[in-house]
Amino acid sequence: ETGVTQSPTHLIKTRGQQVTLRCSSQSGHNTVSWYQQALGQGPQFIFQYYREEENGRGNFPPRFSGLQFPNYSSELNVNALELDDSALYLCASSWGAGLNEQFFGPGTRLTVL
Amino acid sequence: AQKVTQAQTEISVVEKEDVTLDCVYETRDTTYYLFWYKQPPSGELVFLIRRNSFDEQNEISGRYSWNFQKSTSSFNFTITASQVVDSAVYFCALRDKETSGSRLTFGEGTQLTVNP
Numbered sequence: 001e002t003g004v005t006q007s008p009t010h011l012i013k014t015r016g017q018q019v020t021l022r023c024s025s026q027s028g029h030n031t032v033s034w035y036q037q038a039l040g041q042g043p044q045f046i047f048q049y050y051r052e053e054e055n056g057r058g059n060f061p062p063r064f065s066g067l068q069f070p071n072y073s074s075e076l077n078v079n080a081l082e083l084d085d086s087a088l089y090l091c092a093s094s095w096g097a098g099l100n101e102q103f104f105g106p107g108t109r110l111t112v113l
Numbered sequence: 114a115q116k117v118t119q120a121q122t123e124i125s126v127v128e129k130e131d132v133t134l135d136c137v138y139e140t141r142d143t144t145y146y147l148f149w150y151k152q153p154p155s156g157e158l159v160f161l162i163r164r165n166s167f168d169e170q171n172e173i174s175g176r177y178s179w180n181f182q183k184s185t186s187s188f189n190f191t192i193t194a195s196q197v198v199d200s201a202v203y204f205c206a207l208r209d210k211e212t213s214g215s216r217l218t219f220g221e222g223t224q225l226t227v228n229p
Contacts, residue, residue, distance in 0.1 A: 042222050
């Protein structure tokens with residue numbers, strides 16, 4: 001196991017609702033990256049937080065937002081949920097915002113009805 | 114822009130066969146890292162290997178081996194004497210400095226099924 005934890009494990013929401021997903025990084029890591037993995041596809045980069053600041057963003061609309069806390073844990077918030085937001089959401093922690101390995105959590109499976 | 118292509122969507126082998134998973138990448142950066150991850154049915158991505166763009170030396174780790182060739186932009190992964198527990202989705206990923214955030218760009222994955 002990587003030491004990266006995510007909650008909740010599964011979540012069911014309806015279209016238009018808002019959701020918050022949580023991630024606790026591995027001890028000693030100060031960077032968290034979030035990825036969305038639709039069924040049958042590879043993970044897609046959403047954004048990264050380094051030392052509580054957003055440090056890069058993928059091609060996702062502003063209704064996807066995040067936070068990183070002083071203990072380096074992180075939240076992913078999605079507003080106005082759409083059916084296509086149904087996916088596995090993975091967070092990964094690493095040390096620094098460079099090219100070090102990212103260690104992934106088990107993911108949160110979000111279903112939007 | 115970066116791109117990773119895993120042309121094999123699904124591969125099915127019988128236990129003890131050798132299997133090679135192909136990965137081709139595109140990047141304009143001269144400094145980059147390549148990764149392989151394994152995703153079992155539980156969903157967690159398990160890190161297998163990282164290679165940097167300056168090290169083309171092939172690597173062997175137990176039953177796993179990797180063949181990195183910059184000339185063809187390929188980073189292939191071979192499992193020798195496959196086992197049922199190797200059944201999973203395998204992802205190749207690229208990480209470079211071209212874009213901010215040092216994001217990982219993943220391929221679409223190869224579903225490997227090892228039958229007893």
